[in-house]
Amino acid sequence: MPPLHVTEHTVKTGAHTTFFLASGPEDGPLIIFVHGWPELSMSWRHQLPVLDGLGFRAVAPDMRGYGRSSVYDEHHQYAQELIVGDMIGLLDALGRERAVWVGHDWGSPVVWNVASHHPERCAAVANLCVPYYTLERGLDAVLDLVDRNVYPEDQYPAGQWEYQLFYQENFTRATAVMEANVYNTVKLLFRKGNPAGQGKPSATSMVRKNGGWFSGADEAPDLPRDADVVTEEELHAYASALTRNGFFGPNSYYMNHEANAAYAARAVNDGYLNMPVLFIAATYDYTCETVTSRLAEPMINTYCRDLTVAQIDSGHWMAQEKPFEVNSVLVRWLVDSEHDHWPRPKVESDK
Known part of the structure; x- marks a missing residue:
């Protein structure tokens, strides 16, 4: 249930x-939150x-293939160009010229692509876990950035991205295993970061x-729920949506x-991105590992000209595991970097 x-x-x-959740005054500055795999608008x-409490109009859509947004049955219908089109269409439907965009997981490539193809529609952009100039450019773009001290090439040709090749080679199997027990699948996935994995x-x-x-295995094992990330009610909401729609759409993002x-x-x-950019790294996200690897180098060294980088000691599901820390970083960045997009206080002459 939404808050x-x-x-x-x-x-x-x-x-x-496109289905979306919204909060805050309809005339407030717009901020759009874009979820990733295998989540929902409720992930935000x-x-x-x-953001509502600060006077923003905060919006979070279900991405195509998820929740109550349109679901498609061919892989090519989940290409980034079409998904970005959905987001620009949403912005138009809301009657706005631009927004602050915030993404996570596969939502990050979407936001990076909105910024790099439609910069005029961006007041600023922020992303969690997935840095710019990486996965939005295809899998080959990240292979040269793999930390070969952790992933020797003869054992892990694609490094931590081996799972993405599995989708390409065994899509039907990967999807069937996740759908065999959707509740257990999402219960296993939504877990906090573990420092022991560094x-x-x-x-x-x-x-x-x-x-x-x-x-x-043929289905996900039955592990205890991680109460630090999701409640039982939230877990059932994820499982219900993914049971209804299946994993074909979410998994097709990898195809x-x-x-x-x-x-x-x-x-x-x-x-090159000229607008204000925020990137929040997760210390214990070992797939999107940016703390000790070179994964964030293109973003940091070259392609973002107004970049702020922060780091939070969390796992991959940062916005759900460490919401207070994420909100603090996001709001501080908005105050420092986006004066023009900050809600304007009402004064007598505004009435």
Whole structure:
């Protein structure tokens, strides 16, 4: 269930339907939160009320293939160019020229692509875990950045990204295993970060070697819920949506690397981002590992000209595991970097 004061909406842009949650004054400066795999708009449940309280209009859509947004049955319908089109369509439907965009996981490539193809629609952009100039450019873009001290090439050809090759080689199997017990799948996935994993190969690097997810089992094991990330009610909401729609759409985000690379190559400004950019690294995210590896180098050294970097001691599901820390970093950055997009206090002459 959405938090108090968060309302539910749908808009149609052409043949596509986008469901979204919204909070805050309708005329407040717009901030759009973009979720990743395998989540929902409710993944931003800890952020929407906070931005509402500061006077923003905070919006979080279900991405295509998820929740109550349109679901498609072909891989190519989940390419980044089409998903970015959904987001620009949402912005148009809201009657706005621009927004602050915030993404996580596969939502990060979407936000990076909005910024690099439609900079005029961005007041600023922020992303959690996935840095710029990486996965939005296709899988090949990250292979040269793999830490070969942790992932020797003869054992892990694609490093921590081995699981993405498994989707390409065994898509039907990967999807069937996740759908065999959706509740257990999401219960296993949504877990807090573990400091003990630092410097060791990530679980995602083992997927091909083990013959699939969950060590090659036919379904996810029944592990206890991690109460530091999700409540039982939230877990059931995720499981219900993924049971209804299946994993074909979410998993198809991994099936368009070549098309995504071609789209990224058409970015404006040669891919350089001039607007304010915030990147929040997760210390214990061992797939999107940016603390000791070179994964964030293109973003930090070259392509973001107004970049703020922060780090939070969390795992991959940062916005849900460490919401207070995420909200603090995000709001401080907005105060420091986005004076023009900050809510304007009402004065007598405004009435």
